[in-house]
Amino acid sequence: MRFISFTSASLSALTGLILVGVTYAPAASAQAFEKDWMFSANVARTSIDRETSGTPWHAVTDQSKTSFIGSLSWFATPNLSIRASYEFGAEMRSSNRCPPDTACTLIAVHEQGDMESLQLVLVPEFDLTDTTFVFANLGIARTTVDTQQQLPRYSSTDFIYGAGVGYRLSRNWRASLEYVTSGDDYQSVRLGLALRF
Secondary structure, three states: OOOOOOOHHHHHHHHHHHHHHHHOOOHHHHHHOOOOEEEEEEEEEEEEEEEEEOOOOEEEEEEEEEEEEEEEEEEEEOOEEEEEEEEEEEEEEEEEEOOOOOOOOOOOOEEEEEEEEEEEEEEEEEEOOOOEEEEEEEEEEEEEEOOOOOOOOEEEEEEEEEEEEEEEOOOOEEEEEEEEEOOOOEEEEEEEEEEEO
């Protein structure tokens, strides 16, 4: 298992964005603050690079796959929402390896399993124009990768963070492109469509 690390400067910058999002409320956003909830659907290219300790081997998942994400957001202020998401990716490939610094002889085992991730993040957003905005996110994710029979199941709770750009197609519809990561282990590029209601 790898532990995620990112610089304190990165964390401070993201925390600053969230604090600004709580207090920053331009007139245009205030006028649009009529809908308190939003549902979004995303298609993503997600990369998993993780190790799971087992006996007598390690299971290693190192693959990029298409995943699908459904999210429900609640807007606490015109410029800050809390987003809960479920992500699913089918048939992530895992294989076995010797534990680090250990010499062993293994019969190759390759298995495919489903990846699931539950995520809870804060999302501050900032208007660039009446229709275009940028946003950041910072939160936690509980991710699992299920294998089939022999390799151990992977599960981990990680800090996740990222940023994106969005476009308001109409009063209630918006499209977005964003990048979310936990460091080296989890990376996801997402294209989304959302309905605010």
